Amino acid sequence: MIELTTPFSEEAISQLKVGDVVSISGSIFCGRDAVLPRICKELEAGIWAKRGIDLQGGVIFHTAVSPAGVGPTSSNKLEIEGSFEVLSKLGGIKMHLGKGAIKPETVKMLAENNAVFAVIPPVTALLESQTLERECVAWPELGMEALYKIKVKGYQAIIAAAQGGSIY
């Protein structure tokens, strides 16, 4: 088990291999279909910095945040997988955390930006016991699909795409 704490360094990410099981601690971001395209739009327009939210070295967990807890949705949905490139290239996101197989071109793009895709089992009760804080940081009108920042301790995930290789 590889212990990782956010924000991740370039070096820590470059050492990850497909199949590694990692334990993630620190603050991570949560967003899915509704909010990720909005972040990309602001990054591309160069206005994201005005929000004062630093994504550098961060994790985006593809989940809603509701009273029921958190759990991964399919990362290969158009709006989610379509956000990977902008979030990593312009935002500095180092880990996209979700589930499901992603396209070969996405795997290649992640390698070019020294970023990885990790799969987390949909274990809501376990994750709830490892979630210390939660805060809505943007677009609260989206409810459970808003952008959240949560503080976690020991979320376990498996590296599914890294350095141009994929587990699928």
Next chain:
Amino acid sequence: MNIVDKVAQCLVTAGSTFREDQKEAYRKAIAGEQIESSCWVMKQVLDNALVAEERRSPLCDDTGIPHLFLEVGKNRTVTGELLEEIKEGVRQGLRQLPGRPMAIKGDDYARIDQSGGLNEDSGALDASPILIKSVDEDVIRLTVLMLGGGPAIRGITQRVFHKHSVDVVIDEIVNRAKPAVSQLGCSPCTLAIGIGRSQFEATSLMMEAMAKGDFGVQSDFEKRITEKVNEANVGPLGLGGKHSVLATFAKIGPQRASGVRIVALRPCCCFEPRRASVEL
């Protein structure tokens, strides 16, 4: 305990608890799986179930849509008042679990395109219509099933031209199940199957299969389907391995005098069938 409380507790149990046969199915699969990452996934799912049971908290953040299966003995009576109490029990159970607040607000169009937004009250989520079945026991027994969205996306209800061969029907079910299981994501799954004379009947039979199926009791028909789908080597979360499917729950009803069978198939996710029963 009154009926409203019984139903509410039953719903919370359905959304938070693995039955013993379900836990045992996971233990066996973990012991028999050689791919390390797939073993790790199944251990996580089982650990999650133990934590959820202890806390009576949701197994999954998609807490599901309540579906109700009511068994009624011939000397028992179902009244409008009882149905209202069941409805109220569901509402309270959803608030206690808590269910994900995912009731869509608005008129027909707004509910389709989701433009009316979501109701923030977990209890605002309506249950599906109740399925009622007469039984030989002297009971009124309610089974609450919590059905998630992923399996609903990948489920298929369609005809099979059987050519007077069970093998043809099994092969077609397997052909439909393999891509469905692969696309599901949250595997290992359990295949729920109903075979009947119409879409309604096949789906009702599939519901009954989910309500009554037992991981430890598998018919030859069920075993054959499980084994054939597992040959696809999809594995838990698609990571490969022998355990894409833990079991198959099938219910075969009366059939039409024709060349067609209607088959309802649902690849239930790694937590399903999330269900619990209570006598009212």
